[in-house]
Amino acid sequence: MVFRELLWSIGLHGDANTRSRLRKISGNIAVGGPRSLLDAPPRPPVAYADSTSAFDPVHMKRKPSTLSGNRIAASGSTENVYSEPLTPSKLQKFGLHSSKDVTAGTISTYILLLKSGLGSENVLVALGLLIDPVTANMIHRMGASAALIEVIESSESENTIALAVWCITRVCRNAEIANDLLKQNLAKLLVTKGLKGTQRTACIAGWCLGALICSAKIAETLTEMGFIPSLCENIGRCAEWSCASPEDHCAAIYAIARISRSVRATEVLAQSGWIQTLERYLMTTDSPMVAQWSARAVGCLLGQDSTDMATMLLDAGVVKGLARLPSILLVDEVEPLEAFAFALQRLSSADWGGQARKALVDAGVVEALLSAQIAVADKRCPELHVELAHTTARVADVGGAPVRKQIINAGGVEILKRVSSLAIQNDVQEACNLAVKSVSGNLWSRNAASSKAALLHDWSGACPYYLPDCPVSVNAAQKGDLHV
Structure with a gap:
């Protein structure tokens, strides 16, 4: 349900042209089943207002606020929920469901959204939140890394490039993934579009290159x-x-x-x-x-x-x-x-x-x-x-x-x-x-x-793997290309 909320927040709510555009890319988008998520009626807030999520202190530093509240409970309107802009608390709640959402098949939908350019900055933020030590290998095998590299190659937006590099940094957690990324020419791309780009892209590219050298x-x-x-x-x-x-x-x-x-x-x-x-x-x-x-x-x-x-x-x-x-x-x-x-x-x-x-x-x-x-x-x-x-x-x-x-x-x-x-x-x-x-x-x-x-003394250990914070704030992403 949090994934559905993300799609509505990035401009996919009630837009027939958008739904048609997505189907032209790859038929109906299905998450966890053959039914199209975009055509499915939204679940009312009461269906998940009291649900609780596991807390991962490694990736989330504070517990996110829930979607339940007096305003939502009083209105009983799903439109009030899904037409709201994406907020930090919603993104954090979304990240807490990472392993379940990955196994439910959301990554293929993310890849389609990235390739179509629909709300790319918010999609990248949410995708980055999904990536943790448990899901990184699975997300990489699903082709998300290749899609992210394509985004870096084709985009001219500083925020989009920085977010895509941040996602790859979170994916690159072992030598097998790193070698695969090197074969896709990631290292040279990080130099040309990252280190030699803007101050923001140079910073996140430095962290990513370090993660790549494992x-x-x-x-x-x-x-x-x-x-x-x-x-x-x-x-x-x-x-x-x-x-x-x-x-x-x-x-x-x-x-x-x-x-x-x-x-x-x-x-x-x-x-x-x-x-x-x-x-x-x-x-x-x-x-x-x-x-x-x-x-x-x-x-x-x-x-x-x-x-x-x-x-x-x-x-x-x-x-x-x-x-x-x-x-x-x-x-x-x-x-x-x-x-x-x-x-x-x-x-x-x-x-x-x-x-x-x-x-x-x-x-x-x-x-x-x-x-x-x-x-x-x-x-x-x-x-x-x-x-x-x-x-x-x-x-x-x-x-x-x-x-x-x-x-x-x-x-x-x-x-x-x-x-x-x-x-x-x-x-x-x-x-x-x-x-x-x-x-x-x-x-x-x-x-x-x-x-x-x-x-x-451990001579094999030297410089530890480091996970940088998201290089773009949610507020900055809201001002980017949220809507299509």
């Missing part, structure tokens, strides 16, 4: 095809925009961080001046979001055998930028600290020389690490506690006696013991005890603890 093989393929210069040029354009938002910069950084999983890509990026760009971001930004993705990008440049890359990062002063990260965060912001810990673990694992030890001390990394631990000591964020404890163990190992002494004198051991005592999960307690041994234990226990911390 394996080292894909990263190598795009590197060989010469995509890195386009990604670096996009970073340069972000700096030129007078009204660039933190998200614009983050999307550009994200795409480069994801392609850095290829060794060849890191070499090309280093030659392109990417390390200096990262250092500038870390040293100048006041945005926690930009600092987070910049720190994540630093770690992505480093693999298990990346001593040369670590040396270049240290020479460029990246460590000073990393040490600055905790100081720009608000009290409740903890997510950037995961990227901070990740980058330090990679750096301390890649370079064991005296240069790394001196850089860590001179840059104030130890103080920054301790301040991060103090900031989250009383918070329930077990994964972050584990990462910070492992980072302490690695930094103490590579820093040697001077760094261990600095950690002890600053109260680092007491902080670790406090976090361990407050922890509920065993892995947090184990990580904190490991860090304590690596800092204050004897020679044998320190070596054993440091070796274990090094083995526990």
Whole structure:
């Protein structure tokens, strides 16, 4: 019933010409049965006014308002419901029915609507809401991705292109889908119609390219095809925009961080001046979001055998930028600290020389690490506690006696013991005890603890998959091509 409401909202209510136009495309539109949805009489609101929907906190941040209300109940008129414009609450309610609506056969109708150009912006918003980890594969196999690519190729509307790219970003959740999209020339299309388009399309195209690069093989393929210069040029354009938002910069950084999983890509990026760009971001930004993705990008440049890359990062002063990260965060912001810990673990694992030890001390990394631990000591964020404890163990190992002494004198051991005592999960307690041994234990226990911390680091994980918000507000879509 929510899908029916969407069709009415985008201009398909009572329009005989529209119904005839749709039938010319592909006969009668049927959703969940042979009967044409558009010719079927609408169900009265009372049929679903009290129905409830499952709440998915991953994709919906707040519970949508229902369609029931005094006005609808009093009027008893279905026309009052279906002639209303599409509202955020209706779109959210629609998204909550995603798996049921997909299995009911709504995707084929969406594809027809996209190909016909009927209310494309609202159709794209609703389609994007349908896509989640459960429905993404099914929607892709039904041909929605190909239809979205056609929309990007043919449209000149900034909003339409941005929404179509957003939908594809939500579809691209594994290497199988990504490879299929690459065969359809999506990557080049994202550069020509996205990165080289408007500020809005460049932002969402950056997120989409990052989602597309979900394996080292894909990263190598795009590197060989010469995509890195386009990604670096996009970073340069972000700096030129007078009204660039933190998200614009983050999307550009994200795409480069994801392609850095290829060794060849890191070499090309280093030659392109990417390390200096990262250092500038870390040293100048006041945005926690930009600092987070910049720190994540630093770690992505480093693999298990990346001593040369670590040396270049240290020479460029990246460590000073990393040490600055905790100081720009608000009290409740903890997510950037995961990227901070990740980058330090990679750096301390890649370079064991005296240069790394001196850089860590001179840059104030130890103080920054301790301040991060103090900031989250009383918070329930077990994964972050584990990462910070492992980072302490690695930094103490590579820093040697001077760094261990600095950690002890600053109260680092007491902080670790406090976090361990407050922890509920065993892995947090184990990580904190490991860090304590690596800092204050004897020679044998320190070596054993440091070796274990090094083995526990996940080298396969680097830059996580990220789902951006819808790039076009519902109000903006209402002003677009809602009606035919």
